[in-house]
Amino acid sequence: MPELPEAETIARGLRAPVEGGTITGVSVLHADLVEMGPAALVRGITGAIIEAVGRRGKNVVLRLEGGDHLVVNLGMSGRLLWRPAHDPSPPPSHPGVVFRLRPAAQTPNPRAAPEGELVYHDPRRFGRIRLLTQGAYRTWSRSLGPEPLSRGFTARRLALELARSRTPLRSWLLDQGKVAGVGNIYASEACHVARLHPALPASEVDAAGARRLHRAIRRVLAEAVEGGGTTLRDYRTAQGWEGAYQHSLRVYGREGEPCPRCGRPVRRIVFSNRSAFYCPRCQPELPNDG
DNA sequence: AGTGTATCCTGCAGGC
DNA sequence: TGCCTGCAGGATACAC
Numbered sequence: 001m002p003e004l005p006e007a008e009t010i011a012r013g014l015r016a017p018v019e020g021g022t023i024t025g026v027s028v029l030h031a032d033l034v035e036m037g038p039a040a041l042v043r044g045i046t047g048a049i050i051e052a053v054g055r056r057g058k059n060v061v062l063r064l065e066g067g068d069h070l071v072v073n074l075g076m077s078g079r080l081l082w083r084p085a086h087d088p089s090p091p092p093s094h095p096g097v098v099f100r101l102r103p104a105a106q107t108p109n110p111r112a113a114p115e116g117e118l119v120y121h122d123p124r125r126f127g128r129i130r131l132l133t134q135g136a137y138r139t140w141s142r143s144l145g146p147e148p149l150s151r152g153f154t155a156r157r158l159a160l161e162l163a164r165s166r167t168p169l170r171s172w173l174l175d176q177g178k179v180a181g182v183g184n185i186y187a188s189e190a191c192h193v194a195r196l197h198p199a200l201p202a203s204e205v206d207a208a209g210a211r212r213l214h215r216a217i218r219r220v221l222a223e224a225v226e227g228g229g230t231t232l233r234d235y236r237t238a239q240g241w242e243g244a245y246q247h248s249l250r251v252y253g254r255e256g257e258p259c260p261r262c263g264r265p266v267r268r269i270v271f272s273n274r275s276a277f278y279c280p281r282c283q284p285e286l287p288n289d290g
Numbered sequence: 291a292g293t294g295t296a297t298c299c300t301g302c303a304g305g306c
Numbered sequence: 307t308g309c310c311t312g313c314a315g316g317a318t319a320c321a322c
Contacts, residue, residue, distance in 0.1 A: 003315065032298085058316080075316055077300080094300085124299045126316060167292060176317085183315055232315065233302080252315095272293070275314090296320080305311085 002074040003058055004148070004181025005224035005245065006235050010080050011055040013238030017082045017116060018062070020104025022049050024115060030096040033122065035130035041097075044131045045070060050101075057144050057180030067134035075126030077234040083117045089240070092121040097129060123234070144180040148217050149225075153179070159210035162202040169205065170198035170276045173217075182217065185230055188252045188277045190216040192259075197283045198276040199269065223248065251277040 002010070023045050028038035036044075049065040060080055062070040072080060081092055097120040120129060132140060146153040158179075165172055172178055173187040182190065191198045193216035196209055205213060229235055229243030232253070236242060250260050255268040259279035268275050 006315080073316080075299090076314070078316095122299095123301065124314090124316095126299065128317090165291085171292085174316090185315060230315080235315075273295075293322090294320100295322105297318085298316105301314095303311105303313090306309090 002078065002229070002235055003183035003186050003224075004055070004221055005186070005227070006229035006243065007055045007058050007060050007074065007181070008225050009229045009243065010074075010238050011053050011060050014053045014060070014080065014082060014118070017084070017103065017238075018050055018053055018101060018118060020049065020051075021101040021116075023047065023099055024102050025100040027098040027100075028096075029098070030122075030125055033096045033120065033125055033127060033129055035128050041129070041131055044068065045099075056141055056147070057176055058183065061137075069132045069134070069137040071130050071132055071137070071140070072120065073128045075122060075124060075128070077124040078120065078122040078127035079234070079236050079240075080238055081119045081121055081236065081240055082238045083119055085116050087116075092119050094121050094123040096120045096122045096125065096127070144176050145178045146180065148179050148181060148221055153214070153218075155211045155214035158214045159205075159207055162205050162210055162213075164203070166201040166203050168199045168271060169196055169202050169213075170274075171272055172202040174274075179217065181221070184274055184276075185232075185249070185252045186217075186220050186224065189220045189250055191276075191283060192216075192251045192261075192278060193220055195282050197285050198278050199271060200285070251279065253277065 026042045026046060028034055031038050034041045050062050051065050052063040054061045060072045099118040100115050101118060102115050161178060170187045173182045194212040196205060196213060224245040227243060227245030227248060228237060230245040231242035232246060251266045254266045256265050259266055259282055262281050264279055264281045266277055267280050268277050
């Protein structure tokens with residue numbers, strides 16, 4: 001899934017319909033999606049007002065009145081879909097949890113205001129929904145690395161952290177404790193933009209490489225947010241639309257196609273059981289190769 | 291510490 | 307058409 005740009009796009013699309021709304025009911029269709037169990041979720045959020053919709057890493061976060069946070073990790077195939085009342089479009093095929101909402105905008109007769117639904121949809125059910133108290137949320141958030149699009153994510157900090165690990169760069173980037181929100185697609189894309197081999201040990205990235213990587217991560221993620229995310233198969237925005245960034249991918253999923261920089265065929269390698277895509281010419285094995 | 295493997299699941303593409 | 311295999315954006319636990 002959904003990596004940072006997809007979670008960000010979903011969060012943005014939920015703000016208008018959801019913020020300020022009240023959760024009037026919850027239906028849990030797949031209990032395995034709810035970390036603390038359906039009963040505790042229903043008890044914990046029914047009647048709560050959603051104060052803000054945000055994102056942390058790849059997670060969509062609903063901040064509730066009173067300080068609790070509803071954290072949604074979309075796994076591989078999760079969607080968060082806003083369905084206005086009386087929406088004529090067909091309902092989601094794999095609903096897992098349905099939140100019924102009374103919108104913030106008060107009509108003259110609030111009881112007449114139609115409810116909408118926020119549907120968590122997830123065919124593979126790798127996603128997880130959890131309700132955290134304010135303190136638990138802070139603890140969880142601190143376990144994640146910096147937000148790559150925030151000011152706290154600096155080239156200097158990145159260089160210092162890279163130097164501490166010999167794990168392959170792609171694996172390092174997938175570690176949510178190092179940088180929050182990068183997944184397999186954008187890890188390959190960022191490595192390509194930075195001209196660093198995905199299997200290069202992190203500590204072998206030199207100072208110039210770390211500066212390029214810092215810029216590349218931010219550029220790729222920001223571009224993908226602008227494109228509304230990457231739809232390969234499952235991802236949709238909160239409105240059910242596909243993203244557009246799949247048309248702008250440089251190397252991910254493009255084995256054998258020409259590198260957009262030099263024209264050499266893109267290669268695919270597998271390590272840690274996952275594919276990485278790279279250009280053998282632009283991203284040589286060793287930092288001072290080629 | 292880091293890596294490979296397996297696990298949770300379903301859907302889909304490709305080969306036969 | 308149908309069966310089988312492999313693969314997929316994530317996260318975690320385990321053995322080595």
